[in-house]
Amino acid sequence: MVNPIDPTATGFLLAENRNMPMHVGGLQLFEKPEGAGRNYVREMYEQMRDVEQIAPLFLKHPHRSARTAGQLVWQPDDQFDIEHHVRHSALPRPGRIRELLELCSRLHSTRLAWERPLWEATVIEGLRDGRVAMYTKTHHALVDGVSAMRLLASVLSTDPDERNMPAPWAMRPRAPREEAPGRDDGGASLSDVSATTVRTALALATEAAGMPGALIRTLNKSVRNETSALSLYAPRTILNQNITGSRRFAAQDWPVERLRGVGKATGTTINDVVLAMVSGAMRTYLADLDALPDTTLVSMVPVGLNAKQSGLASAEGGNAVGSVMVQLGTHLPDPAQRLSAIHTSMKDGKEVLSSMTPAQILAMSALGQAPAILGPALRMSGVVRPPYNLIVSNVPGPRTTHYWNGAKLTGTYPLSIPINGMALNITCTSYDGKMCFGLTGCRRTVPHLQVLLQYLDDELKALERAAGI
Amino acid sequence: MVNPIDPTATGFLLAENRNMPMHVGGLQLFEKPEGAGRNYVREMYEQMRDVEQIAPLFLKHPHRSARTAGQLVWQPDDQFDIEHHVRHSALPRPGRIRELLELCSRLHSTRLAWERPLWEATVIEGLRDGRVAMYTKTHHALVDGVSAMRLLASVLSTDPDERNMPAPWAMRPRAPREEAPGRDDGGASLSDVSATTVRTALALATEAAGMPGALIRTLNKSVRNETSALSLYAPRTILNQNITGSRRFAAQDWPVERLRGVGKATGTTINDVVLAMVSGAMRTYLADLDALPDTTLVSMVPVGLNAKQSGLASAEGGNAVGSVMVQLGTHLPDPAQRLSAIHTSMKDGKEVLSSMTPAQILAMSALGQAPAILGPALRMSGVVRPPYNLIVSNVPGPRTTHYWNGAKLTGTYPLSIPINGMALNITCTSYDGKMCFGLTGCRRTVPHLQVLLQYLDDELKALERAAGI
Numbered sequence: 001m002v003n004p005i006d007p008t009a010t011g012f013l014l015a016e017n018r019n020m021p022m023h024v025g026g027l028q029l030f031e032k033p034e035g036a037g038r039n040y041v042r043e044m045y046e047q048m049r050d051v052e053q054i055a056p057l058f059l060k061h062p063h064r065s066a067r068t069a070g071q072l073v074w075q076p077d078d079q080f081d082i083e084h085h086v087r088h089s090a091l092p093r094p095g096r097i098r099e100l101l102e103l104c105s106r107l108h109s110t111r112l113a114w115e116r117p118l119w120e121a122t123v124i125e126g127l128r129d130g131r132v133a134m135y136t137k138t139h140h141a142l143v144d145g146v147s148a149m150r151l152l153a154s155v156l157s158t159d160p161d162e163r164n165m166p167a168p169w170a171m172r173p174r175a176p177r178e179e180a181p182g183r184d185d186g187g188a189s190l191s192d193v194s195a196t197t198v199r200t201a202l203a204l205a206t207e208a209a210g211m212p213g214a215l216i217r218t219l220n221k222s223v224r225n226e227t228s229a230l231s232l233y234a235p236r237t238i239l240n241q242n243i244t245g246s247r248r249f250a251a252q253d254w255p256v257e258r259l260r261g262v263g264k265a266t267g268t269t270i271n272d273v274v275l276a277m278v279s280g281a282m283r284t285y286l287a288d289l290d291a292l293p294d295t296t297l298v299s300m301v302p303v304g305l306n307a308k309q310s311g312l313a314s315a316e317g318g319n320a321v322g323s324v325m326v327q328l329g330t331h332l333p334d335p336a337q338r339l340s341a342i343h344t345s346m347k348d349g350k351e352v353l354s355s356m357t358p359a360q361i362l363a364m365s366a367l368g369q370a371p372a373i374l375g376p377a378l379r380m381s382g383v384v385r386p387p388y389n390l391i392v393s394n395v396p397g398p399r400t401t402h403y404w405n406g407a408k409l410t411g412t413y414p415l416s417i418p419i420n421g422m423a424l425n426i427t428c429t430s431y432d433g434k435m436c437f438g439l440t441g442c443r444r445t446v447p448h449l450q451v452l453l454q455y456l457d458d459e460l461k462a463l464e465r466a467a468g469i
Numbered sequence: 470m471v472n473p474i475d476p477t478a479t480g481f482l483l484a485e486n487r488n489m490p491m492h493v494g495g496l497q498l499f500e501k502p503e504g505a506g507r508n509y510v511r512e513m514y515e516q517m518r519d520v521e522q523i524a525p526l527f528l529k530h531p532h533r534s535a536r537t538a539g540q541l542v543w544q545p546d547d548q549f550d551i552e553h554h555v556r557h558s559a560l561p562r563p564g565r566i567r568e569l570l571e572l573c574s575r576l577h578s579t580r581l582a583w584e585r586p587l588w589e590a591t592v593i594e595g596l597r598d599g600r601v602a603m604y605t606k607t608h609h610a611l612v613d614g615v616s617a618m619r620l621l622a623s624v625l626s627t628d629p630d631e632r633n634m635p636a637p638w639a640m641r642p643r644a645p646r647e648e649a650p651g652r653d654d655g656g657a658s659l660s661d662v663s664a665t666t667v668r669t670a671l672a673l674a675t676e677a678a679g680m681p682g683a684l685i686r687t688l689n690k691s692v693r694n695e696t697s698a699l700s701l702y703a704p705r706t707i708l709n710q711n712i713t714g715s716r717r718f719a720a721q722d723w724p725v726e727r728l729r730g731v732g733k734a735t736g737t738t739i740n741d742v743v744l745a746m747v748s749g750a751m752r753t754y755l756a757d758l759d760a761l762p763d764t765t766l767v768s769m770v771p772v773g774l775n776a777k778q779s780g781l782a783s784a785e786g787g788n789a790v791g792s793v794m795v796q797l798g799t800h801l802p803d804p805a806q807r808l809s810a811i812h813t814s815m816k817d818g819k820e821v822l823s824s825m826t827p828a829q830i831l832a833m834s835a836l837g838q839a840p841a842i843l844g845p846a847l848r849m850s851g852v853v854r855p856p857y858n859l860i861v862s863n864v865p866g867p868r869t870t871h872y873w874n875g876a877k878l879t880g881t882y883p884l885s886i887p888i889n890g891m892a893l894n895i896t897c898t899s900y901d902g903k904m905c906f907g908l909t910g911c912r913r914t915v916p917h918l919q920v921l922l923q924y925l926d927d928e929l930k931a932l933e934r935a936a937g938i
Binding site: 091116 | 487548550556562571578
């Protein structure tokens with residue numbers, strides 16, 4: 001009944017402390033179906049709670065004792081209490097998105113207790129626009145952020161009339177659902193998700209943390225000789241400090257069509273436009289605080305690699321991820337110039353990535369990705385400045401409208417893991433024609449995080465103007 | 470900056486596990502003042518949160534490391550985050566007391582993380598009757614249940630027009646407040662409360678756990694020869710099993726006048742009537758479950774001792790507590806007979822208590838009070854049956870109407886600590902002419918706990934009929 005915990009997951013558990021809870025989150029917004037009764041949200045909560053059988057992933061918790069010789073093992077929770085994990089809550093008035101984000105910030109700030117299975121879900125009512133929200137929280141030792149979002153999506157249907165649909169934590173048959181999202185991973189059953197967990201960002205780093213120091217040093221040296229797109233020499237900013245355990249979450253979406261419009265008019269990609277929005281917003285934000293560095297901010301951007309390219313064991317299904325260090329051009333006053341600089345930097349980075357061996361990609365990604373975990377190794381190599389300033393991920397999601405038991409999903413926003421030295425994480429996911437941004441930061445290190453939403457909006461408008469739209 | 474933790478508090482910390490969180494709680498209900506605006510609850514929350522200086526009791530957390538030689542010490546939280554501790558929440562619709570009790574049950578089920586100061590408070594809106602609730606949670610290592618309730622009361626005023634009143638966790642001047650509750654402890658400042666913490670129930674037991682085994686065995690023997698009111702031989706019931714970490718809380722109040730009426734007509738005390746209500750309710754409840762023992766249930770009832778009588782170091786101000794084992798007469802079908810049996814049993818118990826030495830009282834109370842902690846010692850002495858079946862406490866509170874910044878307190882209900890072998894705890898407190906019952910149980914061991922509220926009501930009516938009222 002006891003299972004060993006793999007080294008990567010163990011790494012996440014051991015790296016965790018009060019200031020760095022290691023869980024990812026998701027915020028989903030649903031519209032009630034036509035004719036929903038007064039008790040609709042309660043019934044939705046009860047459907048989420050009253051699950052016949054819970055999938056094993058959601059029943060195990062980490063355990064360490066003399067009997068396990070001090071090793072962390074997974075143990076089934078023999079007193080599993082679904083009411084601890086699936087919750088029904090409501091927003092204080094006036095029930096704006098602001099109150100919702102405050103609640104998510106608070107829920108995301110609290111560590112999951114190891115003595116119970118490492119997940120929680122909260123069905124939230126009281127939004128004044130009548131929508132229903134669901135915040136979910138899963139430890140990175142179980143799934144990473146991308147897998148967590150896909151797991152949530154995997155129970156949805158494109159059919160608004162379908163009913164009796166399972167909760168994400170319910171045990172499901174292995175066969176792919178016909179109505180699953182129209183993407184290669186959409187039909188993945190829960191067991192698939194847990195088996196082929198996509199090792200992004202932090203996961204790669206923890207895997208690489210076990211690599212011989214000499215290899216890391218060698219790679220480090222070679223990376224320093226690469227193009228500036230791979231620079232490990234980002235400027236010091238307020239984002240690159242030790243963090244506290246207080247989180248602030250901000251989220252908003254913009255029509256993908258608007259980003260595509262800017263991309264078409266300027267010969268750049270949607271992802272470039274996402275990065276340009278972030279660049280302009282960060283420039284304004286840091287200037288407000290009189291903390292804008294003279295040189296450009298560098299963003300770590302995970303990019304997808306196909307399985308052959310990556311050669312990683314965890315890369316089944318083409319989901320492996322390498323990373324590119326993108327110069328955001330925050331020192332440039334002109335939005336069009338920033339977008340152009342980002343486009344060039346991203347292109348250079350991807351070219352370099354394609355010329356590297358899988359082991360190099362792994363080690364380079366690791367070097368860049370986890371100053372908190374690899375910090376000592378980096379300092380040994382004489383690297384003392386932050387390798388990059390923030391993480392911006394963009395994960396494609398379902399393109400069509402999806403439903404859960406008739407409730408229409410109107411938006412889905414990821415909550416990520418800030419770590420020491422990396423106080424802000426921006427993760428975007430596309431859904432049904434929207435680009436949904438989720439900004440997760442340490443509340444103390446990144447003050448007034450929510451103003452970034454306004455600055456992102458301002459920047460998209462500025463880019464449209466610059467592109468002549 | 471580091472302070473040792475006293476042995477009693479250490480006992481509570483070490484006894485704690487996932488199934489036995491060692492925190493006490495309080496639920497307070499307030500009526501908004503006349504002319505309260507739409508944002509009243511938010512403003513109340515902000516007043517609770519935006520405290521100039523937090524009292525030291527609420528800033529420290531337990532810490533253990535190599536530097537402290539493995540000993541638990543109190544350490545100030547150098548990243549104290551008030552937003553983690555003071556929260557603003559809302560009830561799902563329809564916002565009945567039922568939804569409030571569900572939320573309190575959930576909040577009370579979750580352990581406080583040692584890595585932060587050991588308390589939380591949640592300001593709760595969304596009750597359909599327009600009232601505002603506050604649930605507070607404090608670790609027993611900081612204060613016991615009685616002190617916690619008094620601490621909450623100590624910031625209140627009898628003046629509905631007073632404003633700028635402090636939150637319970639705010640640093641306050643030592644001088645007693647003129648407007649404080651009209652009771653001997655009412656004016657206690659926070660520092661008083663923490664210094665003279667009243668060691669009730671569990672606390673006495675942990676203190677006694679350090680006593681020599683021979684003394685315990687001797688006392689145990691002598692106790693067995695005492696009157697049946699002190700029996701350590703309660704019947705086995707479903708209440709006397711190991712518990713899980715799931716809590717259910719139920720609360721309701723009845724006019725003290727009704728209890729006094731029954732007492733006057735029958736020559737019994739208000740406390741006897743409280744116990745008779747519990748007795749009748751437990752009889753019906755256990756009979757429903759086909760689990761009513763043939764012999765009477767025994768309740769542990771803490772009783773106040775004056776300082777001279779108790780001679781306990783912690784008994785400053787006459788707050789020390791001994792305990793009496795009261796036979797509840799649950800085997801008797803007649804309500805009047807049950808009340809009469811309780812009256813006799815209580816009287817016998819108090820007489821025996823008054824004839825005992827302070828050390829005997831301490832040891833006897835300890836023997837009775839903590840099977841979870843003293844279990845091994847008791848088994849060594851050949852005592853294998855539960856010493857009693859449940860705990861019923863009755864703590865007097867303020868007799869007049871009190872306010873917090875104009876909000877009228879309409880009721881205050883204690884949440885207690887179930888432990889292994891003692892799955893149900895009933896604590897009552899009187900306030901402003903009401904007897905407020907708080908029932909805290911393990912949700913799995915004590916199913917449908919909330920029906921006890923109906924049975925308590927039924928029993929009070931039956932007692933009134935029996936008394937000819």
